[in-house]
Amino acid sequence: MGFAYDFDWGVLWRQPYGIWLLQGLWLTIKIGFVAWIVAFFLGIFIGTLRVTPWRWLRFISTAYTEIFRNIPFLVQLFFWYYAGPMIFGESLGRQINQIVGLNFYVAILALGLYTASRVAEHMRAGFASISRDQYQAVLSTGMTQYKMYRHVIVPYALRIIIPPLTTEFLTIFKNSSVAMTIGVAELTFMSYRIDAETFHGLEATSGAMLIYLILGLTVVRVMGVIETRFKIPGMIGRE
């Protein structure tokens, strides 16, 4: 089989490497959470624009979704990180590039914007799955469109789309790994760094995999609790 390789699983807990992985995990979690907050609120907003009576608002919503869906996230990240500062002109651009930890902030921005387009799509699906009769029932009680959306439809749709939102939340943690390409020291970056120092990349990445698995299972468990808390009685829940 050609095993010219001696395994060294101790890499995972020997100092300082073990700590690196945990530090990476911490950064992954930070990025994921903050980006999710951005994505969640921005996504709801953009998703709701899609159903307003004004054509140009609907267009903005559709355009936003199409643009962010049809470009790979890596390209989006690079665009914001390398090309982004330049948009502000030469001098301001150079100043922005001096900001410490710029890559961290850009990663959150890019991830938030990207994921918001996906949340917006789920929002649209949620609205569509509410029957026309339901809309008409609310309107017939005298509420304006705005009030209807704000007090009935949006909260209703949100609860319907909790399962796909859970998937998006999971996906945000996975996509945070792309930030390693601009030097953000998150979990995947750290496993690569361990390899760079010790040449035991297999053990390091295996360890990282295990950590992502635990992270994923935790997220699912937590979102399951949230789903139960907000469940609409009588609607089909998770099997």
Add this chain to the structure above:
Amino acid sequence: MFDAVARNITFLLGGFAVTLELTFFALTGGIALGALVGLGRISTNKWIYQPVTLYVNFIRNMPLILVIFWFYFVMPIIAGRPLNPFLSAVISFIIFEATYFGEIFRAGYQSISKDLTSAAYSTGMTYSQTARYILIPVAFRRMLPSLITQSIVTFQDTSLAFVIGLQEFVRRTSIVDNLEVRSIQLFGFVAIIFFIFCFIGSKISRHFEEKGRKLGMI
């Protein structure tokens, strides 16, 4: 306005060609393996169902970049010699994307009502005839829109082969950017090219979805 792009156009398009190559192999392997994974996921035999389900659920928790790295490290050990990064990337993509294609196939298989199969059997057709003329054509038409959508995702995912140094489209763009520092043009260009391909792809998918719906969501 796009002068930096124009100056380096052959180099950049060479990278795009690599992207297309990667996509081709990733899709061929990913769809083929996905068809099998889908079968495994509806199997009543627990020796098949459990390992396949474990594999699917494990991979779906993993970031693609990590999977790419993992195979990059593991393949030389198994093969006993250093491996071509292109091959390692293709294998990573196949293993990764097959889980997503697998779920599409699973839904497709399960959407065939038992009675449709019974109706075919009642006219005397064998299992393989039924599969060939009824099950597979009908399931395929149902799955086609999702298969196209997931293929677009795979096409975008190939950009992550960047991290093991593969000279695909995005890496070549960043190489040129290091020289020319005309980031807005260059990354704008990559973005536009991807956008055009993916947008057209999604329109094609929607076309098949409409067509399928007209035929009674066959």
Add this chain to the structure above:
Amino acid sequence: MIEIKNVNKWFGDFQVLTDINETIERGQTVVICGPSGSGKSTLLRCINGLEPYQKGEILVDGISLSDSKTNLYKLRENIGMVFQRFELYPHMTALQNISLAPMKVRKLSKDKAEKKAMELLKRVGIPDKAEAYPANLSGGQQQRVAIARSLAMEPKYMMFDEPTSALDPEMIKEVLDVMIALAKEGMTMLCVTHEMGFAREVADEIIFMDYGKIVERGTYEEFFENPKSERAKEFLKQIL
């Protein structure tokens, strides 16, 4: 002749058929009725081997279904089946639906098979719909195509599993007319249905099933005018 002898069937621990005995002679039309869940559909599916049974025996023209040497595919060529939800192949036209099995199973040429299919479409009254897809056909038309599809294999027996239950009322008659014509031409038919008008017109025997057992049987007059069991009386009260 179809002989059903002491057939018992379980789904896991749940018994769905208990001691079923029945003989269906060539040319007879037998109607099976009963509340839902009484095992009627399951019984039909046992007769053409789509469902297995654990005890008893079913013989079709002397060939036993439980015999491992029996070729179930050949058997099914002789027993046509029509389903409640039509189950037409959605990706094929009406003509293709009908001609598929003759081409692939009997190895007929495309021309011969399509010619035959057109004759059958004429017979069920919709030759103009040959090139239509199922999605463009009404329920009644789809079911008639389904009947033509089964007839294409020239079966000796035809089984119908609630063929009109999924149809809007105005379309029930066109399907029943085809079935009545078939019965009068001498086809051996086994029908699960609640259409008592059909039963009165052509049924030689009515079987009433409940909880997997045959509770009562008789001619139309015997069953409807003089039901003997309580269950049958209750059931009739509900459907009439």
